[in-house]
Amino acid sequence: xxxxxxxxxxxxxxxxxxxxxxxxxxxxxxxxxxxxxxxxxxxxxxxxxxxxxxxxxxxxxxxxxxxxxxxxxxxxxxxxxxxxxxxxxxxxxxxxxxxxxxxxxxxxxxxxxxxxxxxxxxxxxxxxxxxxxxxxxxxxxxxxxxxxxxxxxxxxxxxxxxxxxxxxxxxxxxxxxxxxxxxxxxxxxxxxxxxxxxxxxxxxxxxxxxx
Numbered sequence: 001x002x003x004x005x006x007x008x009x010x011x012x013x014x015x016x017x018x019x020x021x022x023x024x025x026x027x028x029x030x031x032x033x034x035x036x037x038x039x040x041x042x043x044x045x046x047x048x049x050x051x052x053x054x055x056x057x058x059x060x061x062x063x064x065x066x067x068x069x070x071x072x073x074x075x076x077x078x079x080x081x082x083x084x085x086x087x088x089x090x091x092x093x094x095x096x097x098x099x100x101x102x103x104x105x106x107x108x109x110x111x112x113x114x115x116x117x118x119x120x121x122x123x124x125x126x127x128x129x130x131x132x133x134x135x136x137x138x139x140x141x142x143x144x145x146x147x148x149x150x151x152x153x154x155x156x157x158x159x160x161x162x163x164x165x166x167x168x169x170x171x172x173x174x175x176x177x178x179x180x181x182x183x184x185x186x187x188x189x190x191x192x193x194x195x196x197x198x199x200x201x202x203x204x205x206x207x208x209x210x211x
Contacts, residue, residue: 057109
């Protein structure tokens with residue numbers, strides 16, 4: 001299976017390879033970014049938000065566990081003045097209601113649901129029916145709807161599923177590298193509906209730095 005390897009600085013920086021990866025996320029459909037903590041999945045989500053705000057778009061982030069780092073997002077060049085941050089304090093029911101409502105509101109370039117940082121029990125609430133409802137809520141619109149999940153949860157409801165996996169650390173410093181410069185992560189396309197045209201076959205891999 002063909003793959004493409006790229007090297008990128010922190011998300012939000014101007015690199016063609018990262019922009020190409022983010023361009024895979026389709027409007028009017030549900031997408032999923034899967035990855036455990038420090039896998040690069042959150043960095044990829046922040047890069048998507050930064051890309052949308054750089055283009056003048058408004059974005060909404062439904063933060064289920066209050067895990068979002070505004071300072072880190074600003075460092076990645078996300079315009080926080082055009083970002084609606086909905087903090088749910090671990091209340092998953094409230095998070096799903098909020099993202100369902102926002103997905104039906106016109107005017108957002110991106111609506112994101114972040115499940116990072118939740119304790120156990122989210123699988124029971126994140127049922128297949130919920131994801132199907134969300135995919136229908138955004139259908140036919142210009143809004144990008146994306147869920148950042150600790151594991152694959154959306155089943156067949158997501159048109160695009162990207163999986164991030166933590167790799168090796170990157171050390172920097174001279175004359176001896178003694179400081180952690182970031183983590184190298186691979187990002188793979190698990191599903192794309194319809195199939196992606198070249199140069200984005202399933203199995204695409206990318207490397208991101210998550211400091």
